[in-house]
Amino acid sequence: MIMARERVQSAGVFAALSALLTHVELPESAPLILDCGAGTGHYLHQLLDAHPDSRGIALDLSTAGLKRAARHPRALALAWDLWEPLPLLEDSVDLLIDVFAPRNVSEYARVLRPGGTAVVVTPRQGHLAELRETGLLGMQGEKLDQLLSQMAPGFGLPESTQRVVSAIPVETDLVADLVFMGPAGHHREHAELRAHAESGGVSHITVDLDVSLWRG
Ligand SMILES: C[S@@+](CC[C@H](N)C(=O)[O-])C[C@H]1O[C@@H](n2cnc3c(N)ncnc32)[C@H](O)[C@@H]1O
Numbered sequence: 001m002i003m004a005r006e007r008v009q010s011a012g013v014f015a016a017l018s019a020l021l022t023h024v025e026l027p028e029s030a031p032l033i034l035d036c037g038a039g040t041g042h043y044l045h046q047l048l049d050a051h052p053d054s055r056g057i058a059l060d061l062s063t064a065g066l067k068r069a070a071r072h073p074r075a076l077a078l079a080w081d082l083w084e085p086l087p088l089l090e091d092s093v094d095l096l097i098d099v100f101a102p103r104n105v106s107e108y109a110r111v112l113r114p115g116g117t118a119v120v121v122t123p124r125q126g127h128l129a130e131l132r133e134t135g136l137l138g139m140q141g142e143k144l145d146q147l148l149s150q151m152a153p154g155f156g157l158p159e160s161t162q163r164v165v166s167a168i169p170v171e172t173d174l175v176a177d178l179v180f181m182g183p184a185g186h187h188r189e190h191a192e193l194r195a196h197a198e199s200g201g202v203s204h205i206t207v208d209l210d211v212s213l214w215r216g
Pocket of ligand 1: 005036037038039040041042059060061062065080081082083098099100101102
């Protein structure tokens with residue numbers, strides 16, 4: 001799963017999201033970036049590269065992902081359950097990101113410093129719709145109003161929500177990886193997914209996300 005996610009990310013499927021994240025403004029002096037449910041740390045690494053004075057912490061349950069997340073010289077990777085109190089002081093984080101991961105809103109509000117930024121990325125209904133149409137994915141997107149009401153007790157209303165939508169040409173291997181990297185890929189063989197993808201004839205996929213931003 002981790003390797004499939006890495007291949008999908010390095011193929012640039014989520015490049016538009018990366019561009020948006022790396023343009024979020026950060027304080028100049030050694031900002032701390034926290035990636036909750038960081039996976040391989042893909043976005044954290046891009047943020048650390050975009051902000052040479054920053055330091056980052058990746059939290060995830062998956063140690064396989066964290067081994068990769070730890071590879072950046074300014075990243076600390078911690079195996080941590082997001083539903084536990086986070087191992088951070090209050091008001092210590094300048095930028096918190098949560099991309100497709102569970103959200104511990106009260107802890108996020110506790111650790112984000114006043115004036116800091118929290119960015120949550122959720123899939124919309126149209127996200128990877130081509131894979132659902134061919135039966136490769138059962139996953140549904142999330143409703144933005146549900147996210148907003150979940151975040152409201154800790155953060156109030158978001159400063160902005162931006163939709164990221166792009167059509168990406170894909171080949172069979174990438175289609176199989178897109179399924180393999182998520183829960184629908186559990187207990188399935190890559191070769192079987194590849195055959196299913198080939199018969200589905202998917203030539204492009206839609207990336208369709210909401211990127212919502214709150215100030216602490
Ligand atoms: C869909 S993946 C997204 C990974 C990464 N943010 C990305 O976009 O590449 C969701 C991640 O959340 C992590 N996760 C799920 N539940 C978690 C929990 N309770 N505590 C910490 N991490 C969790 C999973 O291990 C997985 O890496």
